Amino acid sequence: MRAYLNGNEAVATAVRLARTEVVAAYPITPQSTIVEKIAEYIADGSMAADYIRVESEHAALAACYGAAVTGTRVFTATSSQGLAYMYEMLHYVSGCRVPLVMAVANRGLAAPWTIWADHQDAIACRDTGWIQLYVETAQEALDTCLQAYKIAAHAEVLTPVMVCLDGYVLSHTEEIVDVPEQEAVDRFLPPYQAAYAVDPERPYVFGVGAGPELYPAFKYHQQQALLRAQEVIKEVDREFGAQFDRTYGGLVDPYYCDDADVILVLMGATAGTAREVVDDLRRQGERVGLLRLRSFRPFPVADLRAVLTAAGVVAVLDRDCSFGYEGVLATEVKAALYGSPAPVASRSESQWGQPLVAGFVGGLGGRDIGPADLAGIYRQCLEALRHRDRGGELVLSGGWQR
Amino acid sequence: MVKIKELPDAELVQGSYACAGCGGILAVRMALKVLGPETVIVTTPSCLLGVTTFYPQLAFKVPCVNVTFPSTAAAVSGVVAGLRRRGKAGIKVVGLAGDGGTVDIGLQALSGAIERGDNFIFICYDNEAYMNTGVQRSGATPLGARTTTTPVGSVGRGEDRPKKDMLRIVAAHNIPYAATASIGYPQDYLTKVQKAMMVAGPAYIQVLAPCPPGWGYRSDLTVKLARLAVQTGQWPLAEYAEGRLTVKEIANPRPLPDYLTPQARFDHLVSG
Numbered sequence: 092m093r094a095y096l097n098g099n100e101a102v103a104t105a106v107r108l109a110r111t112e113v114v115a116a117y118p119i120t121p122q123s124t125i126v127e128k129i130a131e132y133i134a135d136g137s138m139a140a141d142y143i144r145v146e147s148e149h150a151a152l153a154a155c156y157g158a159a160v161t162g163t164r165v166f167t168a169t170s171s172q173g174l175a176y177m178y179e180m181l182h183y184v185s186g187c188r189v190p191l192v193m194a195v196a197n198r199g200l201a202a203p204w205t206i207w208a209d210h211q212d213a214i215a216c217r218d219t220g221w222i223q224l225y226v227e228t229a230q231e232a233l234d235t236c237l238q239a240y241k242i243a244a245h246a247e248v249l250t251p252v253m254v255c256l257d258g259y260v261l262s263h264t265e266e267i268v269d270v271p272e273q274e275a276v277d278r279f280l281p282p283y284q285a286a287y288a289v290d291p292e293r294p295y296v297f298g299v300g301a302g303p304e305l306y307p308a309f310k311y312h313q314q315q316a317l318l319r320a321q322e323v324i325k326e327v328d329r330e331f332g333a334q335f336d337r338t339y340g341g342l343v344d345p346y347y348c349d350d351a352d353v354i355l356v357l358m359g360a361t362a363g364t365a366r367e368v369v370d371d372l373r374r375q376g377e378r379v380g381l382l383r384l385r386s387f388r389p390f391p392v393a394d395l396r397a398v399l400t401a402a403g404v405v406a407v408l409d410r411d412c413s414f415g416y417e418g419v420l421a422t423e424v425k426a427a428l429y430g431s432p433a434p435v436a437s438r439s440e441s442q443w444g445q446p447l448v449a450g451f452v453g454g455l456g457g458r459d460i461g462p463a464d465l466a467g468i469y470r471q472c473l474e475a476l477r478h479r480d481r482g483g484e485l486v487l488s489g490g491w492q493r
Numbered sequence: 494m495v496k497i498k499e500l501p502d503a504e505l506v507q508g509s510y511a512c513a514g515c516g517g518i519l520a521v522r523m524a525l526k527v528l529g530p531e532t533v534i535v536t537t538p539s540c541l542l543g544v545t546t547f548y549p550q551l552a553f554k555v556p557c558v559n560v561t562f563p564s565t566a567a568a569v570s571g572v573v574a575g576l577r578r579r580g581k582a583g584i585k586v587v588g589l590a591g592d593g594g595t596v597d598i599g600l601q602a603l604s605g606a607i608e609r610g611d612n613f614i615f616i617c618y619d620n621e622a623y624m625n626t627g628v629q630r631s632g633a634t635p636l637g638a639r640t641t642t643t644p645v646g647s648v649g650r651g652e653d654r655p656k657k658d659m660l661r662i663v664a665a666h667n668i669p670y671a672a673t674a675s676i677g678y679p680q681d682y683l684t685k686v687q688k689a690m691m692v693a694g695p696a697y698i699q700v701l702a703p704c705p706p707g708w709g710y711r712s713d714l715t716v717k718l719a720r721l722a723v724q725t726g727q728w729p730l731a732e733y734a735e736g737r738l739t740v741k742e743i744a745n746p747r748p749l750p751d752y753l754t755p756q757a758r759f760d761h762l763v764s765g
Contacts (some may be wrong), residue, residue: 112575112578113571113574113575113578115570115571115574140578141574141575141577141578143570143571143574143609144609145567145570145605146567146601146602146604146605146608147567147601147602147605149561149563149564149567149602150564150567150570150601150602150605151567153560153561153563153564153567153568153571153602154567154568154570154571154574155571156558156560156564156568156571157535157558157560157567157568157569157570157571157572157573157574157575158571158572158574158575158578159571159575160558160572160575161571161572161575161576161578161579161581162575162579163574163575163578163579165571165575179561179563180561180564183560183561288579289533289556289558289572289575289576289584290556291530291531291532291533291555291556291584293556294551294553294554294555294556294557295556295557296546296548296551296553296556296557296558296559297556297557297558297559298558298559298560299546299547299548299559300542300543300546300547300548300559301547301548302547305548309548
């Protein structure tokens with residue numbers, strides 16, 4: 092069935108189709124309409140779930156944790172300050188290996204107070220042990236939520252998943268979305284069977300304490316699970332594609348990268364604009380590409396290397412900043428390429444050696460990133476490469492959209 | 494009324510690392526005798542967590558869900574909802590937290606869970622300070638008590654604010670059942686746990702649980718002090734049910750120094 096849905100409605104639809112059993116949430120803009128829609132589904136009987144109306148985001152995630160350890164399929168959603176308020180609980184949920192799904196309608200953090208999109212909220216939760224998937228469209232938001240349940244509950248992963256969608260740009264913008272049939276979703280996502288659940292017959296402890304002798308082992312297993320998740324995310328995306336005819340590339344979503352001199356790396360809805368810009372520049376004969384990063388955690392080092400090492404310049408657009416340094420994604424892309432093998436000799440691009448990585452910070456607090464901004468980044472990078480062609484040094488300092 | 498002789502011999506607490514004379518673990522052990530094996534414990538970083546569930550130890554014979562310090566009651570709501578979805582609504586869900594995790598950082602979550610009317614029992618074992626972190630004052634520390642953050646010196650005279658009246662706060666939520674109890678009065682305490690079990694909806698019990706290292710007394714005096722607190726009028730045994738608050742009268746109150754003198758935290762009050 093095709094329907095006009097905004098990103099938040101798409102998420103709510105996925106949560107219903109996944110037969111989610113417990114939802115706990117506290118309202119925050121621009122997330123609120125997700126859980127309002129779910130409340131409507133429950134009120135009109137189209138979704139059988141318990142809805143816990145909590146008094147804070149911290150409580151929302153604590154309630155989800157409590158519900159999840161009983162062996163139910165659980166969902167919550169938040170944004171910005173709400174995610175920051177959950178920060179403590181994020182570690183409990185991932186450390187306890189609770190496979191729940193949370194939508195984050197990405198929004199900047201105060202101060203200055205803002206309600207508009209950037210990625211600072213989720214990026215700041217980079218090290219909480221959650222899988223973070225960033226989507227480009229409402230369709231992908233719906234599909235990724237369904238995939239997220241499968242990834243999170245995979246026996247070798249058992250890790251919560253954040254599905255991140257840009258506030259307003261995706262959360263409140265309608266597009267035509269293909270809504271899968273319930274029977275098809277049921278085939279893709281069978282009822283949740285927890286390996287361990289609260290049961291007086293088998294009295295487990297959830298959220299144990301661990302001393303210095305044992306704590307590292309727990310964390311090592313978590314690290315292994317996140318690394319393993321790379322393959323699982325790909326598998327689940329492939330499986331989804333086989334059933335629903337739509338895939339998103341798993342961890343990375345490259346666009347015209349094969350022969351590109353300049354590749355722009357970014358996450359989220361800005362990719363839509365970037366595709367237009369790539370098309371335009373390609374028509375002008377420029378060899379440019381786009382790599383949309385879908386999985387920020389786990390960070391797909393091998394996949395990035397495979398695509399990026401042949402380029403001359405890799406531009407990274409961050410909608411966040413690690414203050415006092417640079418955009419976080421830029422740092423991570425550089426780290427991923429460090430020590431990576433030189434491009435294969437047979438490719439003409441090998442003249443570049445290792446690509447130069449230039450970080451750009453833009454779109455903070457909802458600042459629009461238009462085609463001209465992205466074209467400007469591509470032009471700067473292309474110019475730097477040409478300067479090198481003429482015997483100059485390859486220098487590019489990136490930039491900041493003020 | 495609970496008959497002590499009829500309580501099961503079977504213990505639902507085993508092998509804890511609690512200090513000798515710990516009032517907190519005694520409060521939990523006693524409650525579990527009434528609650529029985531069809532119970533889930535939800536608890537929070539506290540002395541209790543520290544002494545019962547360090548991997549691979551499991552001091553409870555019932556499932557235990559540990560959660561962040563502010564979130565005991567919020568996680569309780571989740572467990573209640575989850576068990577209902579699983580068709581296991583008959584399992585009792587019991588939140589256990591110390592006084593800090595209840596009257597301070599956990600108050601918001603407790604208020605929310607009571608307001609939602611979830612079916613659970615919340616037991617606050619009140620040792621009147623943050624004992625797990627080294628005896629800092631909490632909102633439940635009594636007036637005059639010495640703690641590491643309300644020290645006694647040439648200016649400081651210990652805790653300078655009265656104990657937070659948690660029973661009235663909880664009662665103001667129109668909770669179906671709430672009570673104070675003391676581990677020094679087991680029959681009264683256990684009967685209150687039983688009443689809390691019978692209630693449909695939330696129930697709250699705040700049980701006085703003396704702490705030998707925190708209060709500074711000989712560890713064999715725990716139960717005696719828990720009785721003296723009541724007998725000297727420092728810990729009223731109260732009950733709030735059906736909108737009425739009743740307080741057990743003490744026929745012949747003991748003089749206050751009987752309670753204060755054995756405790757180092759009140760040295761400065763009794764030694765002049």
